[in-house]
Amino acid sequence: MSDSIRTGRIIATYGKESLFEAKDNNEQFLITANRKAGKAVCGDIVTVTEDNRIASILPRQSEYIRPDFRHRAKVLAANVDTVIWLTSHTPPNDELIAARALIVSRLLGLELIIIQSKADSLPAEVPQHLSDAQSLASTCDIPWFKISTVTAEGISELTDYIASKKALIVGQSGVGKSTLVHHLTGDESIRTQSVSEVTGHGRHTTTTAKLYQAESLKLELIDAPGMRDIGLWQMPESDLLEGLPEIEQVAQHCRFNNCQHNHEPDCAVKTALENGEIPQLLYRAYCDAKEKELLN
Numbered sequence: 457m458s459d460s461i462r463t464g465r466i467i468a469t470y471g472k473e474s475l476f477e478a479k480d481n482n483e484q485f486l487i488t489a490n491r492k493a494g495k496a497v498c499g500d501i502v503t504v505t506e507d508n509r510i511a512s513i514l515p516r517q518s519e520y521i522r523p524d525f526r527h528r529a530k531v532l533a534a535n536v537d538t539v540i541w542l543t544s545h546t547p548p549n550d551e552l553i554a555a556r557a558l559i560v561s562r563l564l565g566l567e568l569i570i571i572q573s574k575a576d577s578l579p580a581e582v583p584q585h586l587s588d589a590q591s592l593a594s595t596c597d598i599p600w601f602k603i604s605t606v607t608a609e610g611i612s613e614l615t616d617y618i619a620s621k622k623a624l625i626v627g628q629s630g631v632g633k634s635t636l637v638h639h640l641t642g643d644e645s646i647r648t649q650s651v652s653e654v655t656g657h658g659r660h661t662t663t664t665a666k667l668y669q670a671e672s673l674k675l676e677l678i679d680a681p682g683m684r685d686i687g688l689w690q691m692p693e694s695d696l697l698e699g700l701p702e703i704e705q706v707a708q709h710c711r712f713n714n715c716q717h718n719h720e721p722d723c724a725v726k727t728a729l730e731n732g733e734i735p736q737l738l739y740r741a742y743c744d745a746k747e748k749e750l751l752n
């Protein structure tokens with residue numbers, strides 16, 4: 457490799473510019489995109505020319521994908537090994553998001569961790585979407601943590617578990633993603649903002665994915681902008697079923713080859729569902745993807 461080329465990684469992207477961190481001396485500076493090299497995302501390892509343009513994007517170890525408004529797959533971040541999905545009583549979320557977070561992480565070969573945030577202000581009656589997420593975690597062996605950045609409840613259990621990982625934090629706007637990143641990394645540049653008292657929604661304080669480090673934990677965290685949904689992108693049904701092995705394995709025993717696992721007689725999936733062998737939430741997420749015509 458020529459001396460004029462430097463290697464490093466993308467800390468954040470801002471339109472055509474990206475914040476780059478050089479591997480040799482950790483120097484950070486802005487670089488410009490290069491259509492020929494492709495679209496770099498947060499976490500990408502890139503080479504950079506002397507005039508601070510991206511020369512190439514190195515092959516990715518992993519990608520985190522989310523759908524755009526036309527349900528096409530878009531890469532949000534690269535080279536993480538873990539997805540942390542944050543959920544909270546405020547703002548609440550659709551209960552099927554827990555199932556989709558699991559399906560997406562399985563499809564992408566990433567470990568999923570579920571965190572219930574703001575434990576200090578949980579209402580006396582635990583909202584359904586939170587108990588659903590917790591029971592899905594326990595049925596499907598997903599690590600689950602209940603934390604508060606105010607009282608530090610659950611934080612040491614969490615840090616013991618996530619040390620040395622490269623994780624992307626996702627979840628709805630206002631659930632406390634940036635607050636947690638700030639708590640773990642101490643980085644004062646992170647902006648956070650309260651959930652609007654008027655609408656009960658988050659305010660989309662974080663606008664672009666950005667990578668932070670908690671050096672004592674050897675932990676890398678990518679803070680993502682709030683997502684209304686953890687959605688599935690358009691894909692063939694056989695691809696989706698790779699993320700739903702509970703359904704895929706049982707479906708082989710349905711009477712009809714083309715069984716839709718809906719109202720057909722002798723449907724092994726429905727029987728397994730009734731016997732509690734397939735988590736309800738996963739089956740509902742599967743039906744929901746069909747209803748939204750996401751499968752082709």
Ligand SMILES: Nc1nc2c(ncn2[C@@H]2O[C@H](COP(=O)(O)OP(=O)(O)OP(=O)(O)O)[C@@H](O)[C@H]2O)c(=O)[nH]1
Pocket residue numbers: 573574575576577603604605606627628629630631632633634635636647648649650651658659660661662663680681682683
């Ligand atoms: N009570 C309580 N409030 C919290 C906790 N963690 C975060 N918050 C509050 O939740 C609000 C939203 O926090 P943020 O960290 O900005 O949320 P975010 O998920 O990054 O939101 P976006 O960047 O919009 O996606 C802020 O007012 C935080 O102070 C917690 O553990 N307990």
Ligand SMILES: [Mg+2]
Pocket residue numbers: 633634635647648661662679680681682
């Ligand atoms: Mg944020």
Ligand SMILES: [Zn+2]
Pocket residue numbers: 707710711715716717718720722723724725726
């Ligand atoms: Zn069936």
